[in-house]
Amino acid sequence: MITSPANQHVKRIRSLASDRHERRRERMLVLEGVRLVADALESGATLTLTLYAPDQLQLTPAGAALLQKLRYLPASYEATPQVVAAASDTVHPQGVVALASWPHVAPGKPGLLLVIDAVQDPGNLGTLLRSAEAVGVAQVLCSVGTVDLYAPKVVRSAMGAHFRLAMEQDLSWDAIGERLASVDHVYAADPEARMPYYAADWRQPSALLVGNEAHGLSDAARRLATKQIAIPMRGGTESLNVAVAASVILFEALRQRTLGRS
The missing domain is CATH 3.30.1330.30 (Ribosomal protein L30/S12)
Structure with a gap:
């Protein structure tokens, strides 16, 4: 001992x-x-x-x-x-x-991608990975500037998602753009957008872009987006935590992909 x-x-x-x-x-x-x-x-x-x-x-x-x-x-x-x-x-x-x-998990069938733009909080990143794994995201792509995927706090927050979810980190926006070239819809989560997240058609190959906690999406991320979406809210809160917002949107994508759009 x-x-x-x-x-x-x-x-x-x-x-x-x-x-x-x-x-x-x-x-x-x-x-x-x-x-x-x-x-x-x-x-x-x-x-x-x-x-x-x-x-x-x-x-x-x-x-x-x-x-x-x-x-x-x-x-x-x-x-x-x-x-x-x-x-x-x-x-x-x-x-x-x-x-x-480090686990090596092959990407799933083309369908839904999550792109993370410079998220800094380990707990937020871990929660994003956990939600992504729960809804069957094919792959998570993290831009340069995102907190380390393998930091202990990220690993703990993700609760095992690292062993079941394909993910890559430190990707340039040129590399991310190449990955998204075959995706029909690239939706950027933006609290100022007019289009509600549930109006998006998640049944086709799609990607969700989520941005930094303080600064939101970078210009490079916005240039890759085909549409911007938001979560309508009635209270006085201006925006949701990035992990909460992305989880809400991802589960709507799962609902549509499972039950159809309605």
């Missing part, structure tokens, strides 16, 4: 959690918490390093079930709760932290 917070495995996990360049160089992401690690295993991910506290995991049924799997994995080490906490990024660790290689 690992008992020292100065252990080399703890240092490696902490380094990858804090250093974007190192995550990119090694193409690794940090997984933390019972649900996220269990979800990764169920999705077929290979954990390259795992630290877990048996006594802590045994406190919940989900933790106990995960413990039975972790005992037989390679590069999986028992550790004290203090050691796992030292390797963790959260305030209240759940007794397990792991490393996994």
